[in-house]
Amino acid sequence: MDKGFKFISECIDLNHDGLGVFKINDMTVFASNALVGEKCQLEIEKVNSNYCTAKVIKTLNSSPNRVKPICKHFMDCGGCDIMHLNYQSQLAFKEKMGIETLKRIGHIQNVNSLGIVGMKNPYYYRNKVQVPFSKINNKTICGFYRKNTHFIIPFDECYIQTNESNDIIKFIKNLANEYHIDGYVENNKQGILRHVLIRKNCQEEYMIILVVKRDQLNNEKEIVEKIIKRYPYVKSILINVQEKDSNVILGEKTRIIYGKDELIDDILGYKFVLSHKSFFQVNHEQTENLYKIVREFADLKESDILLDAYCGVGTIGITLSKFCQKVYGIEIVPQAIANAKENSKINNVNNIEFYLGAAEEVIQKLDVHFNCAVFDPPRKGCDQVFLNTIMNKNIDKLVYVSCNVATLARDLNILSEKYEIKKLKFVDMFPHSADVETVCLLAKLN
Ligand SMILES: C[S@@+](CC[C@H](N)C(=O)[O-])C[C@H]1O[C@@H](n2cnc3c(N)ncnc32)[C@H](O)[C@@H]1O
Known part of the structure; x- marks a missing residue:
């Protein structure tokens, strides 16, 4: 197949970037602005060894799930991926894509999702x-x-x-x-x-x-x-x-x-100071929903000792501190850890300690028996040393929060040596993009 080749085909799926997936002569072709069930006339733009990219020249039948994007720049701008899909279908796509990625990369056979939490008004949300x-x-x-x-x-x-x-x-x-x-x-x-x-x-x-x-x-x-x-x-x-x-x-x-x-x-009745370099979730309404799910999954007891790894300005640990005996937070950005310490003070939280450094290094030095660990790493996921140390610490339950389902799947596969997935729920933190936030509860295997 060559660049410039034109053909007609039906879109059979959306990939993890929200691109339409087509097949021609056993070759997979990706094109933006195509939805499942739409027959399109396409022109090949780039040929790679095992896939091609194409542009849609004409859509011959429109999907019932297609909407006119509210933004006139949608087709050109790299910010949003699926604004041409109605919001209910965006949510269904993200949940399906999340489950399929966990199966494909994480080799997790039975993924029982508890659903996806969407927004009432999925616009104007970024802080x-x-x-x-x-x-x-x-x-x-x-x-x-x-x-x-x-x-x-x-x-x-x-x-x-x-x-x-x-x-x-x-x-x-x-x-x-x-x-x-x-x-x-x-x-x-x-x-x-x-x-x-x-x-x-x-x-x-x-x-x-x-x-x-x-x-x-x-x-x-x-x-x-x-x-x-x-x-x-x-x-x-x-x-x-x-x-x-x-x-x-x-x-x-x-x-x-x-x-x-x-x-x-x-957030959830607590105040959080943040500086320009500190990470903070970008969608306020969905952050509260996400942290409520973390709280429900962690299901802490008064005597529990909790680890909040990759803690940012301490949001998760501080909102959970009243449900357990003690919290330890770890974060690599100095300004964020300074904010986290101040945040525990302004919220009168006295049962939390913060450590500055890489989670994979600090965790090895912490001689503490944790009952529960929450971790919320950046897109690249957790360091293998961190995961191995967590597995050696014999922690009863883990709550993994992830903004990248591919690295989550990779890490869950590693953790499957000692843990099984108990609960899984998705949160639509970034409407109109193809990304999804996932919360996963893991329990130690018997
Ligand atoms: C997705 S954010 C989560 C922050 C926080 N849990 C929240 O909800 O606001 C990931 C955080 O991990 C921090 N981080 C990145 N690499 C790290 C590492 N190796 N060890 C510890 N923290 C790290 C980042 O600075 C960032 O604050």
């Missing part, structure tokens, strides 16, 4: 956005990366972030043009402003982080004054310097130009 800036035709622009590229598509509005965030971003872009602050151009490494990050809490207070190539922002004072005059709910503005040419957005150096490096959010 954190990061928008790339650049310069085109002598103007500073901002937008989102085109799917799988670093080409920026200017945007007017994004439907998964708040209207206020959309507005603040546009205002900063206009200020950048007014004060001749050039957006950073990756190709020739010219310009200053690389990204604008915005975080918000549930009281609708905002933090803005201007990520720059060099720490020289023209008219810094006027910019701060204009932002806070127009948006009084902006509580802090920071400058972060990223000199390196890498995909990592934030650099090491940060300077506060207004307010403090903190935002205080509320």
